[in-house]
Amino acid sequence: MCVIAFAWDHSPQFGLALIGNRDEFYARPACAAARWGDRPHIVAGRDLQEGGSWLAVSPGRGAAAVTNVREGMPQPRPLSRGSLPVRFLDEPESFLSQQSADFSDYRPFNFIGFAPGQATYLSNAKETEAKVLEPGLHHLSNGTLNAPWPKSLMLREALDAWLGAGRFDDVEPLFAALGSTRCAPDAELPDTGIGIERERALGSPFIRTPEYGTRTSSILLLDRAFRGVLIERQFDHGERHGSDNQVEIG
Template sequence: MCLIAWNWQPGSATPLLLLGNRDEFYARPAEPLHHWPDAPILAGRDLQAGGTWLGVGPGGRVAALTNYRSATPVRADAPSRGALVADFLQSPLSAQAYLQALQPEASTYNPFNLLVFDGQTLLGLESRGARIVALQPGLGAVSNADFLTPWPKLRQLTARLAACVTRGDTSDEHLWPLLQSRALAADAELPHTGVPLELERALSAVFIATPGYGTRACSVVRVNADKTHFSEQRFGANGAAGHSSLTHPSP
């Protein structure tokens, strides 16, 4: 994932509503959203490294991951970050215990942000400083910087999600347009992440579309008391490429 926003309301009928976009090279192979035959996971699957960017598991568990953007080349010998998502979804550990166990190993991976929900608690981990982030109930978001860093597209998505929540318009049909906005940020508002200015502009949109790289999946996840509902719209270089809507039991 490269952009995630959520509304966390403990004790409500829908404790967690999560939206996210996965941005990736179109050439990188992936399976669409499905129930994995070899694990109790509902997610898409990266066929290059075997992990996933966003998934749900037993007990209402949810995990999602974003990369940290910088000009530093990634290490080819680093373990797969997507494996962390699948590992948490199958783990018996609480969100806090899982992230504490991961902290000493965080630097062995290329930089990432990991968001985990164990059915009760929502937490984040920033790998650069191996810092566990205590997230507060309500709206939040993360992109390719530290949690809650106010990049323009993060501010746009959270503001529009807040408006939908206030109006009670949180069905998929109201949320897809939020994830598919192609509005670019003004140059003065762009972050400085070490990539060329033209690329920084293109990456400032919530929904990215460049010749070889872009938003491959838009996702909406709802955790309810008895089940988790997961919807996914997929895209390729030529536009829309499919849609799935599946459920996973929470108990």
């Protein structure tokens, strides 16, 4: 994914409430969230180029999401970041105890893993960093966790307002926030070494450029046993593609 806001152990209704957008090149093939035939404990969308996922859930076991860390001139690495959520859900107990060298073959990433009673943030952007997350509201894009990037703050505020309103049968306010193309003023945008024009193009929650943009908007609502619902809205070249995909988790 490329922008996420989530509430971890923050409300009586949900153990985890997460919203986010996956941005990707339009030409890169992927399929919508479903239970995987080769790993039936996993429910996730799937990147058909490398076989991994950006957001994955395993009922009773956990959930995981990954974003890339924006770098001016990306360096090639042999392993796909999309394999990280799969690795975590295969063996949640051992994943985060592995040595930092296990992550050196991935390009810089932010990873969030949710297991019963614990949420952990992991990044290899500079050196491997892992920390347990406190209950509450968090946000993440292509910088560090809770960095004040305008688009991730917008999603955090929208999620907070939705939880406070208590109308949990209506997720359209969340999709409206995910679909926002509002970009902050230049002075508020991050400087990630790609130039101000590109920062502007990537500065809103919903991205639309000729070759790259938001492909999937996701809403994940789970109880403390990691059962609930995943609702996806697909897009192609900035236009909504098909009806919503709603997958029951449990």
